[in-house]
Amino acid sequence: MQALLHGPQGLHIADVADPKPRDSQVLIEVAAVSLNFGEIAYASRDARSDHVSGWDAAGIVLQSAADGSGPAAGSRVVTFGWSGAWARLRAVDTENLAVVPESVDLGAASALPVAGVSALQAVRRLGSVLGRRVLVTGASGGVGRYAVRLAALAGAHVIASVSGPGRAEGLRELGATEIVLGPEGLSEPVYGVLDTVGGAQLAEAFYRLEPDGVVQAIGRASRETTTIDFEVAGSRSARGRVENFNVSTPFAADLSYLLRLLETGKLDPQIGWRGPWDRAEQAAQDLLARRIPGKAVLDITASSPAGLA
Template sequence: MRAVLHGTQGLRLGDVPAPRPRDDEALVAVAAISLNFGEIAYPPTGAPTGRVPGWDAAGIVTRGAADGSGPPAGSRVVTFGWGGAWAELRAVDTANVAVVPEDVDLGAAAALPVAGVTALQAVRRLGSVLGRRVLVTGASGGTGRFAVQLAALAGAHVIASVGDESRAEGLRELGAHEIVLGPDALSEPVFGVLDHVGGDQLADAFLRLEPDGLVQAIGRASRLPTTIDFEAAGEASARGRLENFNVAAPFAADLTVLLRLLESGRLTSEIGWRGHWEQAALAADALLSRRVRGKVVLDVPASRRWAAEVGNATP
């Protein structure tokens, strides 16, 4: 089967063996994949040759899990795992699979797993944000745009922070009440911070917390280390807490929540770049160069053929 692989010159299409599912895994013919900053900027080192990367994919179940868990063959699904997504076929733990409603596009669903679930879990970890000020840094990116929407749905007064005005496009329509060019432009303190940038922005955002406020350090788009001088910060350093955020599996329940919001129109996937998966290298470059507002989605055209061939095969 074909798959997108890491190569010396960036992402490329290559041939790899088809996966062999475990009893608790469904076999999925992939129709769409989405790229995340972390899996492009920090590719795995020491991985065996031919190992398929990728976290997010949506498609059609061609063979249900042997243990009876998860959706049956023929189901439209979105899937998550720390590898194996960027291929025509994916074997995936059914605990990380959710059924996609018929009127939700599989490309839109493919954008949900890492970015959407990360934003959902991070907003939850802030606790009640009803009527409270929440800053989202890196708000123009894939996870940032989900975070803006979900924090607004939770009742927060959302401040979206972006690198320049051109990247603020569409954020007010998603629920942002204010847009700033960095945390230093805040007019008053905030209760919560969802930081996707790291580096100096994370340090600056921490110092702008209200008493008992909380920062969720989610990403490091700046690719820079963060240094906080707590002594120089004085009383500000005692105002709140900073937590290193890590998304938690299994994903099925959270994906179902996000899919319902998509189906109802209360959430959008905000796809900023979509194309054929033969354009994976171009898409990755656009993502790393910060030329994409929102998510990158690549379509995998062979999914129907694989669904038919594998679905009719003997397990």
């Protein structure tokens, strides 16, 4: 089969062996995949030359799981795994997929797994946010946009932090009550922070917590280390905490919930770029350079050439 592989020339399409599903896995024909900042920025340099990367994919079940779990052949599904998404075929555990309603586009569904589920679980870990002030840093990114929407649906007063005015487009429509240019722009302390940036922004957000507030450290888009000066924190009466967030599996129940929100129009996949998979390298570079608001989706098409344009 064909797959997208990392190489000296960037992402390129090449032939690799077909996956062999285990008893608890289905085999799907991939229709669309979505790219995530982390799987590109932190791609392993030690992976085999034929290693198929990718976390998020949606498609059609070709072969149901031998153990009887999961959907039947012909089902439309969205899937998650820590590898194997960027290919025409994917073997995936049934506990990490959900059936996609007929009214939901598979490309839109492919944008859900890592970004959507991460945002959902992070909002949950803040506890009740009804009527509370919640700051989302990196709010224009894939996780950030989902976090703004899901926190707003949970009843929070959402403050979206972006790097510049141009990155704020669409955030008020998602439920942001305020937009600031970094945590320094906050006028009042916040109860919760959903941080996707890390580095100095995470520290600045921590300094602005209410007593007993909490930061969920979700990502590190800045690629900077975080240094917190507790003398500064003490001078600002910050008595909150920072929690290192890691998304938890299985994904099936959370994916089903997000799909219901998509189906009913309460959630939008926030796709800022979509194109054929032979343009994957362009999409990856635009994502790393933060030129894409929200998610980047690649459509897998039979007419794709054996290399990138």
